[in-house]
Amino acid sequence: MEHTPFRAFVLAVDAAPTPEAVWLAAHGFARASGYPRLLVTEHQEEAVFAPRLLLSQDAPRDFERFFGSDRDPSVDPVAAQALKGPEPFRLFDPAWRGAFSPEEARFMAVVRSTVPNDAVMFGVFGPEGRHAVCALGFDPRRQRPSHETALAIRTACQIAHTAAARLHAAQPAPRPAPAEPAAAPRPLLSARENEVIHWVARGKSNSVIGDILGCSAHTVDTHLRRIFAKLEVSDRISAAVRAVTLGLTSP
Numbered sequence: 001m002e003h004t005p006f007r008a009f010v011l012a013v014d015a016a017p018t019p020e021a022v023w024l025a026a027h028g029f030a031r032a033s034g035y036p037r038l039l040v041t042e043h044q045e046e047a048v049f050a051p052r053l054l055l056s057q058d059a060p061r062d063f064e065r066f067f068g069s070d071r072d073p074s075v076d077p078v079a080a081q082a083l084k085g086p087e088p089f090r091l092f093d094p095a096w097r098g099a100f101s102p103e104e105a106r107f108m109a110v111v112r113s114t115v116p117n118d119a120v121m122f123g124v125f126g127p128e129g130r131h132a133v134c135a136l137g138f139d140p141r142r143q144r145p146s147h148e149t150a151l152a153i154r155t156a157c158q159i160a161h162t163a164a165a166r167l168h169a170a171q172p173a174p175r176p177a178p179a180e181p182a183a184a185p186r187p188l189l190s191a192r193e194n195e196v197i198h199w200v201a202r203g204k205s206n207s208v209i210g211d212i213l214g215c216s217a218h219t220v221d222t223h224l225r226r227i228f229a230k231l232e233v234s235d236r237i238s239a240a241v242r243a244v245t246l247g248l249t250s251p
Contacts, residue, residue: 005032019164026160037137045129082123088150201240
């Protein structure tokens with residue numbers, strides 16, 4: 001079989017390991033067809049978020065900055081026209097323009113002031129409402145776009161978009177981060193037990209704590225044994241250290 005640019009593109013898509021490689025193959029075909037500037041943005045039906053830049057190859061910086069920017073998709077008449085059907089159209093051709101809303105008119109004014117040269121625009125369509133808008137940038141002073149060539153590149157981009165979606169769906173989902181081990185619940189001490197451990201952490205004896213709290217040393221000892229059980233310790237020092245560690249008291 002004759003080795004044509006389109007056959008080379010199909011072979012490259014067939015061997016592409018990633019969606020990015022697929023779109024680079026599409027750019028290779030566009031470049032071989034005389035259009036080295038290709039920019040592709042993904043649009044999702046009924047989405048409220050901005051388009052996602054899929055590819056930008058040899059596109060002027062202003063062109064990329066605008067079409068790959070974080071803009072409101074609900075007032076983008078260019079994308080709306082591209083996604084109406086498969087027919088390519090020129091960005092600055094007045095034939096496709098209807099009556100713009102004030103927001104759309106402002107959008108097109110920004111297009112005029114931002115995009116340095118004309119472009120051939122078209123849409124390609126994917127599963128689950130994930131479509132894409134492609135822009136073939138060209139300089140009208142040096143190049144007259146061929147409708148047949150634009151259709152061939154659109155066909156290649158449709159193949160690329162379908163293949164990229166298939167590869168994307170086949171990629172394993174990212175593993176969720178391991179869950180942090182649940183923190184052990186803090187022991188619930190009574191108000192009196194909190195007072196006792198507070199003074200234990202300051203090195204006070206049972207008798208001194210009893211004098212401070214107005215109770216007997218025996219009562220302090222009873223509270224302390226309950227604290228040992230709740231903190232799962234067996235001595236005063238361990239109880240004080242654990243209480244400080246858990247934030248039940250300060251040293």
